[in-house]
Amino acid sequence: MTATLPTSITTRASSTPEMAPLPISLRISQRLDAAGAAYLANDNISEHLQDGELDQLEVEVAGKVRELLRSLVIDIDNDHNTEETAERVARMYLHEVFKGRYHRQPKIASFPNVKKLDEIYTVGPITVRSACSHHLVPILGNCWIGIKPGDRVIGLSKFSRVADWVFSRPHIQEEAVMILADEIERLCEPEGLAILVKAQHYCMKWRGVKEPQTSMVNSVMRGDFRHDPSLKQEFFELVKQQESMLY
Numbered sequence: 001m002t003a004t005l006p007t008s009i010t011t012r013a014s015s016t017p018e019m020a021p022l023p024i025s026l027r028i029s030q031r032l033d034a035a036g037a038a039y040l041a042n043d044n045i046s047e048h049l050q051d052g053e054l055d056q057l058e059v060e061v062a063g064k065v066r067e068l069l070r071s072l073v074i075d076i077d078n079d080h081n082t083e084e085t086a087e088r089v090a091r092m093y094l095h096e097v098f099k100g101r102y103h104r105q106p107k108i109a110s111f112p113n114v115k116k117l118d119e120i121y122t123v124g125p126i127t128v129r130s131a132c133s134h135h136l137v138p139i140l141g142n143c144w145i146g147i148k149p150g151d152r153v154i155g156l157s158k159f160s161r162v163a164d165w166v167f168s169r170p171h172i173q174e175e176a177v178m179i180l181a182d183e184i185e186r187l188c189e190p191e192g193l194a195i196l197v198k199a200q201h202y203c204m205k206w207r208g209v210k211e212p213q214t215s216m217v218n219s220v221m222r223g224d225f226r227h228d229p230s231l232k233q234e235f236f237e238l239v240k241q242q243e244s245m246l247y
Protein backbone atom coordinates (compact mmCIF):
# COMPACT_ATOMS: atom_id res chain seq x y z
CA MET A 1 0.00 0.00 0.00
CA THR A 2 1.21 3.44 -0.80
CA ALA A 3 1.17 6.24 1.73
CA THR A 4 0.52 8.91 -0.86
CA LEU A 5 -2.93 10.45 -0.57
CA PRO A 6 -4.90 11.30 -3.71
CA THR A 7 -4.67 15.00 -4.57
CA SER A 8 -8.33 15.65 -3.86
CA ILE A 9 -8.02 14.36 -0.32
CA THR A 10 -4.84 16.37 0.29
CA THR A 11 -6.66 19.53 -0.81
CA ARG A 12 -9.61 18.81 1.40
CA ALA A 13 -7.36 18.02 4.36
CA SER A 14 -5.55 21.35 4.04
CA SER A 15 -8.74 23.47 4.14
CA THR A 16 -9.03 23.43 7.91
CA PRO A 17 -11.32 26.04 9.52
CA GLU A 18 -8.40 28.38 10.28
CA MET A 19 -7.46 28.35 6.59
CA ALA A 20 -10.96 29.38 5.50
CA PRO A 21 -10.97 32.78 3.81
CA LEU A 22 -12.22 35.67 5.93
CA PRO A 23 -15.70 36.98 5.16
CA ILE A 24 -15.51 39.70 2.54
CA SER A 25 -16.91 42.32 4.95
CA LEU A 26 -14.05 41.61 7.34
CA ARG A 27 -11.43 41.81 4.59
CA ILE A 28 -12.82 45.18 3.50
CA SER A 29 -13.00 46.57 7.03
CA GLN A 30 -9.41 45.42 7.73
CA ARG A 31 -8.34 47.28 4.58
CA LEU A 32 -10.20 50.39 5.73
CA ASP A 33 -8.56 50.15 9.18
CA ALA A 34 -5.12 49.80 7.59
CA ALA A 35 -5.78 52.89 5.45
CA GLY A 36 -7.02 54.82 8.47
CA ALA A 37 -10.31 55.41 6.62
CA ALA A 38 -13.57 55.89 8.51
CA TYR A 39 -16.47 53.61 7.66
CA LEU A 40 -19.28 54.97 9.75
CA ALA A 41 -22.84 54.41 8.52
CA ASN A 42 -22.85 57.64 6.49
CA ASP A 43 -19.34 57.30 5.01
CA ASN A 44 -18.73 56.27 1.42
CA ILE A 45 -16.28 53.35 1.13
CA SER A 46 -16.34 52.87 -2.66
CA GLU A 47 -12.69 53.88 -3.11
CA HIS A 48 -11.63 50.96 -0.95
CA LEU A 49 -13.62 48.29 -2.78
CA GLN A 50 -11.97 46.11 -5.40
CA ASP A 51 -13.57 44.68 -8.54
CA GLY A 52 -16.11 41.97 -7.76
CA GLU A 53 -16.20 42.63 -4.01
CA LEU A 54 -19.62 44.23 -4.09
CA ASP A 55 -21.04 41.02 -5.57
CA GLN A 56 -19.38 38.98 -2.83
CA LEU A 57 -20.72 41.41 -0.23
CA GLU A 58 -24.23 40.97 -1.65
CA VAL A 59 -23.97 37.20 -1.13
CA GLU A 60 -22.70 37.66 2.43
CA VAL A 61 -25.41 40.20 3.36
CA ALA A 62 -28.15 37.96 1.90
CA GLY A 63 -26.89 35.11 4.09
CA LYS A 64 -27.00 37.32 7.18
CA VAL A 65 -30.51 38.59 6.35
CA ARG A 66 -31.60 34.98 5.93
CA GLU A 67 -30.29 34.30 9.44
CA LEU A 68 -32.11 37.39 10.74
CA LEU A 69 -35.39 36.11 9.26
CA ARG A 70 -34.79 32.70 10.85
CA SER A 71 -34.10 34.42 14.19
CA LEU A 72 -37.42 36.21 13.80
CA VAL A 73 -38.93 32.71 13.56
CA ILE A 74 -40.10 33.16 9.98
CA ASP A 75 -40.32 29.92 8.04
CA ILE A 76 -38.47 31.08 4.94
CA ASP A 77 -38.22 27.53 3.64
CA ASN A 78 -41.99 27.25 3.29
CA ASP A 79 -43.21 30.84 3.11
CA HIS A 80 -43.52 31.74 -0.57
CA ASN A 81 -43.60 35.48 0.33
CA THR A 82 -40.26 35.58 2.14
CA GLU A 83 -38.46 32.91 0.15
CA GLU A 84 -36.20 35.40 -1.64
CA THR A 85 -36.54 38.31 0.74
CA ALA A 86 -32.93 37.97 1.91
CA GLU A 87 -31.57 38.40 -1.63
CA ARG A 88 -33.94 41.31 -2.30
CA VAL A 89 -32.96 43.10 0.92
CA ALA A 90 -29.24 42.62 0.21
CA ARG A 91 -29.65 44.10 -3.29
CA MET A 92 -31.78 46.94 -1.96
CA TYR A 93 -29.24 47.90 0.71
CA LEU A 94 -26.14 47.71 -1.47
CA HIS A 95 -27.49 49.10 -4.74
CA GLU A 96 -30.49 51.26 -3.86
CA VAL A 97 -31.23 52.70 -0.45
CA PHE A 98 -27.58 52.65 0.80
CA LYS A 99 -25.88 52.93 -2.58
CA GLY A 100 -24.26 56.17 -1.42
CA ARG A 101 -21.95 54.07 0.79
CA TYR A 102 -20.83 51.53 -1.81
CA HIS A 103 -21.08 53.27 -5.17
CA ARG A 104 -18.91 56.10 -6.40
CA GLN A 105 -20.23 59.62 -6.72
CA PRO A 106 -21.98 60.11 -10.07
CA LYS A 107 -19.73 61.93 -12.53
CA ILE A 108 -20.38 65.64 -12.18
CA ALA A 109 -18.54 68.07 -14.42
CA SER A 110 -18.07 71.67 -13.35
CA PHE A 111 -17.49 74.56 -15.74
CA PRO A 112 -15.77 77.90 -15.35
CA ASN A 113 -18.13 80.74 -14.47
CA VAL A 114 -17.17 82.70 -17.59
CA LYS A 115 -20.01 85.24 -17.28
CA LYS A 116 -19.00 85.92 -13.67
CA LEU A 117 -22.57 85.23 -12.46
CA ASP A 118 -22.90 86.52 -8.91
CA GLU A 119 -26.65 86.51 -8.22
CA ILE A 120 -27.97 83.86 -5.90
CA TYR A 121 -30.29 81.11 -7.14
CA THR A 122 -32.08 78.23 -5.47
CA VAL A 123 -32.83 74.72 -6.68
CA GLY A 124 -35.68 72.75 -5.16
CA PRO A 125 -37.56 70.93 -4.01
CA ILE A 126 -35.21 68.00 -4.52
CA THR A 127 -36.66 64.77 -3.12
CA VAL A 128 -34.41 63.19 -0.53
CA ARG A 129 -34.66 59.61 0.65
CA SER A 130 -32.62 58.23 3.47
CA ALA A 131 -32.89 55.96 6.50
CA CYS A 132 -32.18 56.74 10.12
CA SER A 133 -28.97 55.25 11.46
CA HIS A 134 -30.75 54.20 14.65
CA HIS A 135 -33.54 52.00 13.25
CA LEU A 136 -32.85 51.82 9.50
CA VAL A 137 -36.35 53.06 8.70
CA PRO A 138 -37.03 55.70 6.03
CA ILE A 139 -36.47 59.43 6.21
CA LEU A 140 -38.30 61.11 3.31
CA GLY A 141 -38.35 64.77 2.50
CA ASN A 142 -37.34 67.71 0.39
CA CYS A 143 -34.21 69.73 0.06
CA TRP A 144 -33.52 73.22 -1.29
CA ILE A 145 -30.08 74.39 -2.30
CA GLY A 146 -29.08 78.04 -2.62
CA ILE A 147 -25.94 79.05 -4.45
CA LYS A 148 -24.00 82.26 -4.79
CA PRO A 149 -21.68 81.23 -7.62
CA GLY A 150 -17.91 81.30 -7.35
CA ASP A 151 -15.39 80.47 -10.05
CA ARG A 152 -17.09 77.24 -11.13
CA VAL A 153 -20.66 76.19 -11.86
CA ILE A 154 -22.45 72.85 -12.22
CA GLY A 155 -25.70 71.98 -14.05
CA LEU A 156 -28.96 72.22 -12.08
CA SER A 157 -29.79 68.51 -12.36
CA LYS A 158 -26.42 67.68 -10.79
CA PHE A 159 -27.63 68.95 -7.43
CA SER A 160 -30.30 66.22 -7.45
CA ARG A 161 -27.73 63.60 -8.35
CA VAL A 162 -25.31 64.51 -5.60
CA ALA A 163 -28.13 64.86 -3.02
CA ASP A 164 -29.46 61.42 -3.94
CA TRP A 165 -25.98 59.93 -3.58
CA VAL A 166 -25.32 61.58 -0.20
CA PHE A 167 -28.75 60.79 1.27
CA SER A 168 -28.71 57.13 0.15
CA ARG A 169 -26.92 56.08 3.34
CA PRO A 170 -28.02 55.51 6.93
CA HIS A 171 -28.00 59.00 8.44
CA ILE A 172 -29.09 61.43 11.03
CA GLN A 173 -30.54 64.46 9.22
CA GLU A 174 -28.15 67.01 10.77
CA GLU A 175 -25.09 65.15 9.47
CA ALA A 176 -26.64 64.42 6.04
CA VAL A 177 -27.00 68.16 5.41
CA MET A 178 -23.38 68.84 6.44
CA ILE A 179 -22.05 66.07 4.19
CA LEU A 180 -24.12 67.35 1.25
CA ALA A 181 -22.76 70.86 1.85
CA ASP A 182 -19.17 69.55 1.86
CA GLU A 183 -19.71 67.71 -1.44
CA ILE A 184 -21.30 70.70 -3.17
CA GLU A 185 -18.51 73.00 -1.96
CA ARG A 186 -15.98 70.56 -3.32
CA LEU A 187 -17.76 70.35 -6.68
CA CYS A 188 -18.28 74.04 -7.47
CA GLU A 189 -16.58 76.13 -4.75
CA PRO A 190 -19.44 78.64 -4.41
CA GLU A 191 -19.02 82.02 -2.72
CA GLY A 192 -22.04 81.08 -0.65
CA LEU A 193 -24.04 77.90 -0.06
CA ALA A 194 -27.34 77.40 1.73
CA ILE A 195 -29.16 74.10 2.19
CA LEU A 196 -32.55 73.53 3.76
CA VAL A 197 -33.99 70.08 4.40
CA LYS A 198 -37.52 69.27 5.57
CA ALA A 199 -38.08 65.60 6.22
CA GLN A 200 -40.41 63.13 7.84
CA HIS A 201 -38.85 60.45 9.95
CA TYR A 202 -40.52 57.06 9.95
CA CYS A 203 -38.95 56.23 13.28
CA MET A 204 -41.35 58.84 14.65
CA LYS A 205 -44.30 58.06 12.37
CA TRP A 206 -44.23 54.27 12.23
CA ARG A 207 -42.87 53.39 15.64
CA GLY A 208 -41.88 55.06 18.93
CA VAL A 209 -44.08 58.08 19.62
CA LYS A 210 -46.05 57.49 16.38
CA GLU A 211 -46.46 61.15 15.48
CA PRO A 212 -47.60 61.10 11.85
CA GLN A 213 -47.31 64.83 11.14
CA THR A 214 -44.01 65.76 12.78
CA SER A 215 -41.21 66.75 10.47
CA MET A 216 -37.67 67.93 11.02
CA VAL A 217 -36.35 71.07 9.36
CA ASN A 218 -32.72 72.06 9.39
CA SER A 219 -30.37 74.14 7.37
CA VAL A 220 -26.71 74.86 6.85
CA MET A 221 -25.25 78.19 5.72
CA ARG A 222 -21.75 78.55 4.34
CA GLY A 223 -19.71 81.48 3.04
CA ASP A 224 -21.70 84.61 2.12
CA PHE A 225 -25.00 83.09 3.33
CA ARG A 226 -23.46 82.73 6.76
CA HIS A 227 -22.02 86.22 6.93
CA ASP A 228 -24.77 88.20 5.21
CA PRO A 229 -28.20 88.04 6.95
CA SER A 230 -29.95 89.67 3.97
CA LEU A 231 -28.69 86.93 1.65
CA LYS A 232 -29.89 84.28 4.07
CA GLN A 233 -33.27 86.05 4.15
CA GLU A 234 -33.39 86.06 0.36
CA PHE A 235 -32.73 82.32 0.30
CA PHE A 236 -35.65 81.56 2.60
CA GLU A 237 -37.84 83.92 0.57
CA LEU A 238 -36.98 82.09 -2.67
CA VAL A 239 -37.65 78.71 -1.02
CA LYS A 240 -41.06 79.99 0.11
CA GLN A 241 -41.84 80.97 -3.50
CA GLN A 242 -40.77 77.56 -4.76
CA GLU A 243 -42.94 75.89 -2.14
CA SER A 244 -45.97 77.97 -3.10
CA MET A 245 -45.60 76.76 -6.68
CA LEU A 246 -46.25 73.22 -5.44
CA TYR A 247 -49.86 73.84 -4.43
Ligand SMILES: [Zn+2]
Residues within 6 Å of the ligand: 132, 133, 134, 135, 136, 137, 203
Ligand atom coordinates in the same frame (compact mmCIF):
# COMPACT_ATOMS: atom_id res chain seq x y z
ZN1 LIG B 1 -34.67 56.02 14.06
